[in-house]
Amino acid sequence: MEEQTRSEILKTIPYGFYITGVVGSDGEANGFTTCWVSQVSFEPQQVIVAVQKGQRTHDLIEQGGVFSLNFLDTGQEELARRFTEPLENRDGTVGGSPYSTGETGAPLFEEAFAHLECRVVGKMEAGDHTVYLGEVAAANLKRPADILTDLDTPMEYGG
Numbered sequence: 001m002e003e004q005t006r007s008e009i010l011k012t013i014p015y016g017f018y019i020t021g022v023v024g025s026d027g028e029a030n031g032f033t034t035c036w037v038s039q040v041s042f043e044p045q046q047v048i049v050a051v052q053k054g055q056r057t058h059d060l061i062e063q064g065g066v067f068s069l070n071f072l073d074t075g076q077e078e079l080a081r082r083f084t085e086p087l088e089n090r091d092g093t094v095g096g097s098p099y100s101t102g103e104t105g106a107p108l109f110e111e112a113f114a115h116l117e118c119r120v121v122g123k124m125e126a127g128d129h130t131v132y133l134g135e136v137a138a139a140n141l142k143r144p145a146d147i148l149t150d151l152d153t154p155m156e157y158g159g
């Protein structure tokens with residue numbers, strides 16, 4: 001019972017939705033929907049992202065040592081859903097979503113309203129996830145928008 005209460009309380013933590021972009025040592029780009037993200041330092045500006053162990057994108061972030069945060073807006077729930085599935089990197093797209101390559105080498109998805117590029121400067125084991133500490137290396141705001149959050153959709157991650 002307490003287990004269920006813990007889950008319910010954990011599910012009330014609000015999150016923004018992003019596609020985390022990653023790239024392997026052979027240049028394979030990919031991305032996945034992510035909500036366990038937070039800023040953790042002002043100077044230097046650093047963020048953390050928690051990545052589930054055993055998934056393909058975990059291997060890629062380990063290899064590449066960089067990631068991008070691609071900010072999704074309130075109209076992009078379908079895109080967020082698509083990036084919860086394993087996707088193929090083909091013809092300059094990941095699962096049909098075009099990207100350019102940022103200065104760190106991480107993919108920047110064109111549909112996102114803003115991008116942050118980060119270099120991994122630390123990591124911590126966290127049970128079934130690895131928490132990566134990223135230092136912000138570049139930023140790009142493409143248009144003003146409100147970020148998609150778990151308050152806008154039935155999609156959830158946590159508990």
Ligand SMILES: Cc1cc2nc3c(=O)[nH]c(=O)nc-3n(C[C@H](O)[C@H](O)[C@H](O)COP(=O)(O)O)c2cc1C
Nearest residue numbers: 032033034035036051052055056057084085086157
């Ligand atoms: C709302 C939502 C948020 C998610 N947030 C995360 C996250 O913060 N970290 C993570 O590792 N996976 C998260 N996921 C799961 C990944 O999007 C999913 O496992 C994805 O398929 C991984 O890609 P891959 O299989 O190509 O490695 C989330 C899923 C949903 C539905």
